[in-house]
Amino acid sequence: MSIKENIQQVRSNIAAAAVAAGRRPEEITLVGASKMNDAAACREAIADGIDALGENRVQEMTEKLAENAYEGAPLHFIGHLQRNKVNKVVGKVALIQSVGSLELLEEIEKTAARMDLRQDILLEVNVGREEAKSGFFPEDVFAGAQAALACPHVRVRGLMTIPPADSDRDTNMRYFREVQALYVDINAKLFHNELTCLSMGMSGDYEDAVRCGATMVRVGTAIFGARHYNV
């Protein structure tokens, strides 16, 4: 299957899940998670109509930016972001999806202020409260959003989450619904319902995420094929 056929298949699966849930397919943004895929693959996905591309390693993104891999589509940063690499991401991407701590938020604010721009972000929710994962615990998201509202060079667009990888399907959907409820709540209470992004769902669970209210899915393998880690 080509990237083009894969995108068509994923789009049609998204549309079916959306319609079955009483939603409009156009409400859902398809982000191609292009890590470990080269600039040519990124360009092909853009030519085939992907809505955005997401990278999760700063070094790889920087190299592919130099090759104009993302021309024609918005670029998102979706991976764990270390504070000392913030200056390589702020202003270079349309959206940083993975802001999971007050320290990172503060660093992004400082960097965006220095660059005299406003950076769009999502707050990442560590919905499974996993030790090894970054992200705000559910009970800390509200405070995180309040802190972000006090940052003039940051604009929150919504929430992002990755449930624990070993969850069974029911548990996974329960996590999605929990984050959706959180999103609706902070959107109403803090953002005048102006948030538009609820980013959840990957190759294995994007249809379930759409059923649970995702407005943005991040799909890698189902579009680009299996990644080959040569380590």
Ligand SMILES: *Cc1c(COP(=O)(O)O)cnc(C)c1O
């Ligand atoms: C790689 C990645 C994805 C996509 O994963 P697939 O299972 O290949 O679809 C989504 N989100 C993040 C943050 C990723 O790093």
